[in-house]
Amino acid sequence: MREGLWGKDSEKPLRILGSKQINLDEDPSLEILVLSQSGQSEAISAYKKLEGEWKFLWKQEFNLMSMGENHYELSSLNWKSGQAPGRERKSLEGDCIKRIVVSELPGDGFNSVFMEVLVDEPPIGLFSVPFVYRKGSKVLDGFQLKEHPELVRTKRIDFDYNEKEKSFRIFPTNPNYAQEFVFNGFEFIPNVPMQPVPSLVSVSVEPKFELGKESKVILYFKNRGNFTSVTYLSLSFPEGGKFRFSETSQGVKIYQIGQSVYNTVLRKLVPAEKPLLEATKESWSTGFKYGVSFYFIPESKEELKVLLRTSYRLNRDVFTIPNRDSIFKTEIDQQGFPSYPLVIK
Known part of the structure; x- marks a missing residue:
């Protein structure tokens, strides 16, 4: 696994945070999705069993200078260090990659990966944005929304994906800023009035x-x-x-x-x-x-x-x-x- 993530000569320490067996492409055989951590980086990577061996398919890696456990505090609209009281960490949850959802996009018979990723960048500081990957390729980049006024205020872009309606929304509980995105077969497009998709x-x-x-x-x-x-x-x-x-x-x-x-x-x-x-x-x-x-x-x-x-x-x-x-x-x-x-x- 280390070789697939960083090359065969890498000696980086590797910590596995969680894994899930799931279908990630048109081939009906299952892949393994792995969340791992090394130093100040976390990666989500995919592997498929070919000829009896697990082969590396793709990875998406994220870095966070202040790597460590953080939780979102709704009362202060900020990210706080440490674990939230009374809450246990989920199997596919890291310090940087805070949330992972796997589900099918419209027209697909396999799963894509939805993630909430923690970012530390001035002047906002610590905030989270969503990303979506289909077969290892990015189809939604929440970092494009880093200047969104509601993100600046709340430090978090929460999201919801309705599996039945195949509808992706950011700020789903905020009627003033809720925004739907729809998948057009290539990428997610904001669904705005008078625009066809x-x-x-x-x-x-x-x-x-x-x-x-x-x-x-x-x-x-x-x-x-x-x-x-x-x-x-x-x-x-x-x-x-x-x-x-x-x-x-x-x-x-x-x-x-x-x-x-x-x-x-x-x-x-x-x-x-x-x-x-x-x-x-x-x-x-x-x-x-x-x-x-x-x-x-x-x-x-x-x-x-x-x-x-x-x-x-x-x-x-x-x-x-x-x-x-x-x-x-x-x-x-x-x-x-x-x-x-x-x-x-």
């Missing part, structure tokens, strides 16, 4: 991709945000290929190479360098699904890479998901917008 729920390919042969591709999205009169979905195909309309497509336009598309960086129409599909969904209500379908012929690989983006208008302004605040790794599409990379096989 198209969430990728499934992808189908029929028949399977084969070089030079045509397959029908359908991407299904569910609006986990709010009603919007018009929502735009942009799918750019950076590796090319041949595309044509599906007979079941609604509101879909395909731009072939050479046709004019708008580039936001140059602020003008330019010839498309790669195929581009734009889908327009009108009157998209919360909880309703929408399918984008098209035919594709792979020319070099038996897979399809897509750069995916959502756009919507609010008054005269255009907003996009993802954007510069996104924590999921994005790529810039041919129109100059950050987009989610998706590989379909």
Whole structure:
């Protein structure tokens, strides 16, 4: 375990605080989630049994200069040293990683890891924020909220995840500051009025991709945000290929190479360098699904890479998901917008 966390030459002391056997990816075999401590750092790490041996998968490590037992005192809205009177420490609870919840995100058949992590940073001092990791990758970063006025006041961002509704909320007991976040298949997005959150729920390919042969591709999205009169979905195909309309497509336009598309960086129409599909969904209500379908012929690989983006208008302004605040790794599409990379096989 030490080798997986810090390398084979490490001699760092290691203390195991707790572990849990649970499913953390699409493979039905179980993984082990381990909470460990070494000096001023704590780590949550995952291991899978392969060929009879436990193999290291991933870790997330956090550091705290004032490592030691702390508890939150509601009466003073502060973190205090020592253990809370009458309370016993849970099996998956550390000095820095204060709380761990494992649950499924919408559309997943495996668990993600929700954590409350203690941070010490001026001028606030000691405070806690949430993090969420899916298959070892961060999908919510509570540190982005460190300037939130309620965090500055209370020194803690409490959270609640409703497993039935698949709803994540911060400050869940405070009606003035409670904020819901929804998962869009890539990361958590704040659910705010008049903003759609198209969430990728499934992808189908029929028949399977084969070089030079045509397959029908359908991407299904569910609006986990709010009603919007018009929502735009942009799918750019950076590796090319041949595309044509599906007979079941609604509101879909395909731009072939050479046709004019708008580039936001140059602020003008330019010839498309790669195929581009734009889908327009009108009157998209919360909880309703929408399918984008098209035919594709792979020319070099038996897979399809897509750069995916959502756009919507609010008054005269255009907003996009993802954007510069996104924590999921994005790529810039041919129109100059950050987009989610998706590989379909």
